[in-house]
Amino acid sequence: MMLDTLLRFAAHGLANAGWLAILLYILVTTQLTIFAVTLYLHRSQAHRGVDFHPVVAHVLRFWNWVGTGMVTKEWVAVHRKHHAHCETEQDPHSPQVAGIGKVFFEGAELYRTATANRADMEKYGRGTPNDWLERHVYTPHPYLGVSLLLVVDVLLFGVLGAAVWAVQMAWIPFWAAGVVNGLGHWWGYRNFETADTATNLTPWGVWVGGEELHNNHHAFPSSAKFALRKFEVDIGWIVIRGLEKVGLAKVLRVAPTLNERPNVALPDMETLKALLTHRFEAMTDYYKTVIKPTVREQSNAEGTRRFGAMPRRRLRRALANGGRWLDKTGKARLASIVENRPRLQQISEYRARLAALMEQRRPESALAALQQWCREAEASGNRKLVEFAARLKRYSVARA
Ligand SMILES: [Zn+2]
Numbered sequence: 319m320m321l322d323t324l325l326r327f328a329a330h331g332l333a334n335a336g337w338l339a340i341l342l343y344i345l346v347t348t349q350l351t352i353f354a355v356t357l358y359l360h361r362s363q364a365h366r367g368v369d370f371h372p373v374v375a376h377v378l379r380f381w382n383w384v385g386t387g388m389v390t391k392e393w394v395a396v397h398r399k400h401h402a403h404c405e406t407e408q409d410p411h412s413p414q415v416a417g418i419g420k421v422f423f424e425g426a427e428l429y430r431t432a433t434a435n436r437a438d439m440e441k442y443g444r445g446t447p448n449d450w451l452e453r454h455v456y457t458p459h460p461y462l463g464v465s466l467l468l469v470v471d472v473l474l475f476g477v478l479g480a481a482v483w484a485v486q487m488a489w490i491p492f493w494a495a496g497v498v499n500g501l502g503h504w505w506g507y508r509n510f511e512t513a514d515t516a517t518n519l520t521p522w523g524v525w526v527g528g529e530e531l532h533n534n535h536h537a538f539p540s541s542a543k544f545a546l547r548k549f550e551v552d553i554g555w556i557v558i559r560g561l562e563k564v565g566l567a568k569v570l571r572v573a574p575t576l577n578e579r580p581n582v583a584l585p586d587m588e589t590l591k592a593l594l595t596h597r598f599e600a601m602t603d604y605y606k607t608v609i610k611p612t613v614r615e616q617s618n619a620e621g622t623r624r625f626g627a628m629p630r631r632r633l634r635r636a637l638a639n640g641g642r643w644l645d646k647t648g649k650a651r652l653a654s655i656v657e658n659r660p661r662l663q664q665i666s667e668y669r670a671r672l673a674a675l676m677e678q679r680r681p682e683s684a685l686a687a688l689q690q691w692c693r694e695a696e697a698s699g700n701r702k703l704v705e706f707a708a709r710l711k712r713y714s715v716a717r718a
């Protein structure tokens with residue numbers, strides 16, 4: 319009799335749930351985990367784009383402990399370091415440096431290696447919770463939460479509960495560490511010509527809570543909202559807005575929008591400010607309206623889609639970032655392609671000068687360089703440059 323009960327429990331658990339119910343349970347709990355990571359750890363703690371009511375913050379923090387076993391301070395530190403040293407040796411998880419295979423399949427190991435650096439945890443993890451719960455429960459017992467979840471899973475579903483738990487545990491390492499950190503710096507589309515390789519994976523950021531819009535996020539890291547184009551949807555932001563409506567969240571920062579003013583003869587401080595704020599958008603505009611059509615014209619004139627060993631697409635991308643992601647051979651190749659083609663040389667030099675003037679420390683010198691840049695572009699005789707300069711002069715930052 320006793321054995322019978324035990325066997326029945328092992329097979330069905332206390333819930334006696336069907337497949338559909340189990341799948342639904344997995345889906346709800348893993349999505350909750352995704353939200354706990356993107357809303358609490360990422361947007362609120364790491365970037366301070368949004369503040370949550372203590373009740374919401376506690377629920378999300380508790381769920382992180384249960385669903386991932388990650389410590390807030392450690393996650394925040396690893397992530398802030400990723401932004402601070404993107405695509406360099408110092409980046410905890412760059413597919414450009416470590417290789418896409420490594421980041422995709424071993425993202426969780428890279429994360430653990432990064433958290434082992436205690437000095438970094440102190441330096442980048444500042445301002446994260448340090449209350450009684452953190453000091454006595456979450457930080458000293460990171461595995462207790464996930465173990466509790468295992469107990470609950472087994473109680474609910476019997477032996478099958480262990481498999482359910484395995485899926486729950488693999489969710490963040492796979493979707494966040496693998497897909498977002500790996501593919502999100504490697505594959506997808508770009509709205510912004512940022513100094514890293516971050517990409518948007520899909521315009522509908524639903525499955526991993528909006529984190530699919532990773533290029534947008536790198537362009538405006540402290541923005542609580544990741545969707546920046548009309549056709550983009552960020553489910554995390556929808557949740558934030560919902561919480562805000564009922565007084566449970568306060569949005570601290572969203573990405574500013576770029577405005578244009580009529581009749582600006584010469585770039586002024588307003589133009590410069592807008593250019594610096596929207597530098598990635600400006601560089602994308604330059605790519606789309608100057609580089610892309612110029613390369614197309616050049617390729618049509620030469621009657622080929624390849625420039626030596628470099629296909630047209632690759633050349634376009636390389637010109638967009640000054641060949642930053644090419645290896646040594648690639649860089650030499652790019653230089654020799656550009657050298658013999660005055661049109662390409664011209665747009666490549668103008669891009670480099672525009673990028674350089676944004677790095678100037680003194681605003682007065684940056685402004686003088688920008689004015690000079692626009693004057694020369696307008697006198698260059700290159701219609702695409704003339705039109706780009708005319709737009710650039712009108713830039714202004716939208717007032718909220
Ligand atoms: Zn990133």
Ligand SMILES: [Zn+2]
Nearest residue numbers: 397401535539
């Ligand atoms: Zn971030």
